Amino acid sequence: MASKAHSHNDYTVGLVCALPKEQTAAIAMLDQRHDGLPNPVNDHNAYTLGSMSNHNVVIACLPKGEIGTSSAATVATRMISTFPSIRFGLMVGIGGGVPPNVRLGDVVVSTPADGLPGVIQWDMGKAEQMKNFRQTGVLNNLPSALLTAVTRLESKHEMEGSAIPQYLEDMTTKYPKLALKYTKSDSLEDVCFEADYNHVATVFDPRPSFSNVGRKRDYNGQIIAADQNSCRGCDRRRALKRPPREITVHYGLIASGNQVIKDSVFRDQINARLGGGVLCFEMEAAGLMNGFPCAVIRGICDYCDSHKNNVWQEHAAAVAAAFAKELLSVIPPAQVVDAPTAGKVMQSVAETVNSIKDDVSVIQSDVHTIRSAGDGDWLSPIDYDKVQSDVHRNCQEGTGQWFLNDARFTNWLSGTSSQTLFCPGIPGAGKTVIASLVVNYLRSRYLDNSTSETDRVGVAVLYCNYQQQNDQASHDLLASLLSQLSLEQDIVPAGIRTLHDQFRKRRTQPSPRDIFEELRSAVTGYSTAFVVIDALDECKDDATRKDLLNKMLQLQEIADVRLMLTSRPNILPNREDMVQLPIHASEEDVRRYLTSQLGHLSVVVERDAVLQSEIELRVAKASDGMFLLAQLYIGSLKDKHTKKAITIELNKMDTGHAGLDQAYKGAFQRIESSLSKSLLSWVVVAQRLLTVDEMQHALAIEPGTSNLDLSNICDIQEVVSGCAGLVVLDSVSQSIRLVHQTAKDYFKANISDYFPDARRNIAVNCLTYLSYDEFKAGACTSHQLLESRLRRFPFLSYASNFWIHHWGRMENKMVEPVLELLSDQGLVSAISQCALVTDNWELEYSKGSPSQINGMHLAPSFDLHELVPRLSEKSPLDSTDNSRYTPLHYATQNGNKLTVQRLLDCGANANLAAISGATPLHIASRQGYYAIVALLIEKGADINCRDNGGGTPLTWAIDKELDAIVKLLL
Known part of the structure; x- marks a missing residue:
């Protein structure tokens, strides 16, 4: 029953909720409800008034369907205007947890950590090149009264335990209808899947579409499909193995933003960017913390991943509301009355911010210019x-x-x-x-x-x-x-x-x-x-x-x-x-790592404490100060599902470099997918790291085809996961790499055993890609068009630059396809635009300007000296590009003596000058190519020729202090 009415000035604490279910839980925690009070004309909030733990509180909820930081800020601003005696607020509701420490049904409370305030706005920052993001949204700290209360309550929990279970029991006694949803039951199952395992949907209704009316929504207001309320289609073997425990209250960082997070990889990337200490993600707190003195209390209902559903939401809302009530119970009402009102605090913050803005505007302009995204x-x-x-x-x-x-x-x-x-x-x-x-x-x-x-x-x-x-x-x-x-x-x-x-x-x-x-x-x-x-x-x-x-x-x-x-x-x-100070993997560190990984092994291990101890002991001993070996060995146990199989694997474990070799060999033998083996061969043999997009196209190439079939593009994470831990996706560079340099060393040393045809296969794939019909139109006529082409065909840059490196000694049967490629002027122009872009001031190519290169220029660039006679039948030996470079210039620039010899033998002119006036002899003299200088002189090159600046080959050699070449030219 409602009590007598109070005035607006009697209320000192404001509770803000985002969803009706959160408001329901908060109202259920009231010790007594008060009669409502009229709102001012400009205040459209709906309030519930009452007392909680001897404090008069105001409960407000965001308008239905509105979420995010701005909506929360609007509700809070109206609240403190209507109830001017409010000293602080509590943002009470649900959020997504960050495993492994935080679990469903836990409570997270915003408190300062690692030099950061309790709430940090993760999507407030500066975008920088290559998707970098400098976070700048650091919000206000908690009021001192709340910080003191949190500390006091944390100690109370250590000594006496939490009152949350009692408050939940009181709630169900008072409101029996809430018991089914708002209290924990056997139907609530806490399943946390591995970060790289995505949700598998199951079909419940074959009809094509239904009205959204009445459909369930998650805590961010997103409609939940019928098959998203459970993970019955997901592989439970990919769930983390964790012993059960009671509800835990966590204190630390909450990340707030305006974007729904339903991706575990994205979640972990944001957490890493913020220092790795984030406990919870949500969508309203930043709107309150930026001026409004308050604490944020979140019950955990999901893990911000693709398995996100609404099953835990009501219970999570209830435990958050119960903690709010318990927090208020340790704050004396008199202490609250003595604190400044929230309105005064917000006014003071606004004045300080305006003053700071005036003082730093000039500095910010200077710093922003130098650190701007375009120049990152x-x-x-x-x-x-x-x-x-x-x-x-x-x-x-x-x-x-x-x-x-x-x-x-x-x-x-x-x-x-x-x-x-x-x-x-x-x-x-x-x-x-x-x-x-x-x-x-x-x-x-x-x-x-x-x-x-x-x-x-x-x-x-x-x-x-x-x-x-x-x-x-x-x-x-x-x-x-x-x-x-x-x-x-x-x-x-x-x-x-x-x-x-x-x-x-x-x-x-x-x-x-x-x-x-x-x-x-x-x-x-x-x-x-x-x-x-x-x-x-x-x-x-x-x-x-x-x-x-x-x-x-x-x-x-x-x-x-x-x-x-x-x-x-x-x-x-x-x-x-x-x-x-030598570094080694201490046994304590290795055991700590192994303990954290046991939950990823078979249920056989989970049920056998003796076997767990045996695994820790044997792997730690075999690792012998090598973390990498412990990682590989624990990985070798993940597909073992019987105690016998695990014991056999443990008995195989060796130490040191022999152990590494054995671990790499065993890992390769566990790879079942041919696509995963193909990816591994690319990683081992490629001349540089390949990005995710490049690798997807590389694996999709079908030799002999004239176009890329986009339906052949694979899910790279799935392919990487099939590589038995040998390959990782580098989240920093977004490239695919081997797990360690020793893996690269091992597979390169044994490449004939594992990938005997890899170099040839990769060369054929590169040649196929470069010959696609798309590129026969030639070079792009602008920078924008080239960038568009490279986005659509991300493997083009690698193929253009490195295809020849994979040939080795060219097989006779491959000569014709290469000749066909180099004889197609459109393909040559497209390839050269990517392959010959350089910072060298003499080669005036740019991504926006075709360079008039033909096959005779490319052959010397790639040291294809055996093809020179055949190519000379189709293109002049002394043909020039738009800088008047001849094939002989290119061969000399690249130090290819055999190609220089072949060109000269076929009749190439050694004295033709580029636009800069440089002859091949100028270039060889400057580069220090003694044998080529001697060969050019022997074939009649003019040692006294001058470039546009008056320089001779001799002055170029003197400038570079190349004494041997100076003597040769004198």
Whole structure:
């Protein structure tokens, strides 16, 4: 029964719900309901008034069908205007949890964590190149009264347990009709599927369509199809094996946004971008937290994946409402009355924000220009922050603590001057994981808790990767350090602004000298700069490694630069000033990892504690300090469904490199799909990493066809999942790669055993793709048209650049198809437009300008010297492109001596000059091709010819300090 009426000023707490079922749960938690009060003309909210845990509360729900941050903000603004004494609010309802720690039926409460407030708006940020996203939506912290209450309640739960079950029991006693849906029953099953396993729909009604009237909707308002309320069609073997437990209350980060998340991969990507600490996703809280003092309480009803349904929603709403009631029970009403009203808090926030906007507008304009999306990679081609997030989010909690506690690390950390910590480790020991752990530790310790401007600390990281060596020359790596240590500052240094202006005007990259000078300036701006370089052994070559280290030593001479290096052993010479801290996979870390993976094994393991212990013991022993081996061995058990089969597999396990070889061999034998084997062969043999789109087209090619059949495109995740853990989808680069460099080494060393025909098959597939009818129209006439072609045919760039590398020694039966390709002017133009785009100023090709190249130009470019006589029957030996380059220019430029010899023997003119005035002899002299210089002179090349700048082959050789060639030309 409703009590006597109160005034608008009597209510101090506001509860905001998004859905009617959330409002129902909140109302059911009221100790007493009050009579309603009239609304002002401009307030269209519907309120329920009452008391809860001795507080007078107002409950409001978003209008039916309206969801998202803006709707919540509108409801809250009207509420505090109508009820001016409200001190704070509670956003109470349901949300999606982030496994594995959070489960269905749990409660998540927004509290500050890792330097972030309790709620963070994940879709408020700046889009950057290659789908990067710099998050900027950091919202207000909880009011102090709520933070204190949460802390008090957390302690109470530890000692006495939660009152949520009692509140739910009281609710069902008071409202028996709610018992069926709003309390937990045996019909509520908590099933969490593996992140890469999508929902399998089952058909319940064959009729083509029905009215949406009366259809069930999920908590975001989306219509739920009849077959989406259960996962009866899903493979339960792909569900995580987890022991049952009671409801748990979690405290930490809630990510809020305006987009429904029904994709586990997308969910995990957002979580990684936000530091890996997100517990829950929802769609209204950010609208409240941006000014309105409140806490967000969410009952977990799904996992934000494709298996999302509405089965748990009512119960999740009930546990959230029950927690809200329990939270209010530990807040004295007098303490609430003493707090400032929500209206005053919001007014103060608005005034502060306006003041800050005025102060930083000029700085923001400057910084935005330099960091603009279009120029996202102007300084560094690789975003190592994304790599850092991707690696660190896969770390098991507690991993590597032994490293952080080691005296050698703590001395490096707390020293007073430049130091170098060298951390060698065998392949697969977990060096990259330790590097990411250190970077995260440094950022948490220094960047998230900075104390003063006089104690500024910088943190930068490089992840060297044998598969990205083309983007990891020493100047690329130094440029990335410069980017990390300068562009993250509040005010961009003047030198960086100058370099950026030059880039915008001339589209030229900064020189290595300019990069290093600015890096010197950047490190001196910090009291200490920590630089972590992972996998030094995966540098492009010894020269790159030596140059990088030399530059780092120079930086240590002028500033306090703490350098940490990880690498395989025996890469660096012993130095007295370099402290060594070897990295190994500790038994504790390996066991922690194995424990987390046991739930992915057969139910036979789940039911046998002795077998679980045996697996942990045997795998940890066989791994012998190698994380990678533990990963491969646990993977080898996933398809074993009897205790005998598991025991046999355990008995096979070896240690060290022999163990790796055995694990790779066993993994390959477990691959059943021919398409997965084909994908693996591409990954092993390809000249560079292939993106997802490229790989899909590569696998869809059918030799002998003239067009790509789009119905032959595969689901790449499904194919990767069939590769027995040997292949992974890199979420940072969106490319397909092997699980580890040792896998690449193993399969390349044994390629004749595993993929005897791979090179030829890939060459044939490339040739087929390049010969498609689509490309016979020739080169695209504009940059936009070319970009469109590359989007529709993503494999074209790879095929154009690398098809010839897969031929090796050309078989006689393949000569005719290649000749046919090179004789088709349209195909040649299309291929050359992709293959011969270059930064070399002499070759004035661009993606928007066809270069008038024919087959005679391409053959020397790809060193197809045996085809020169046949091609010369169709195209002149001295034909020129639009820069007047002849086939002899191309052969010389590429250092192909046999092709140069063949062209000269067939009668090519050695003295024809390009538009720049350069002859083949100019090019050979500058490039240092001694044998080609000698051959050209022998065939009558003019050693005194001058280019348009007056330079001779001799002056070009002198300029490059090529003494042997200088003597040859004198």
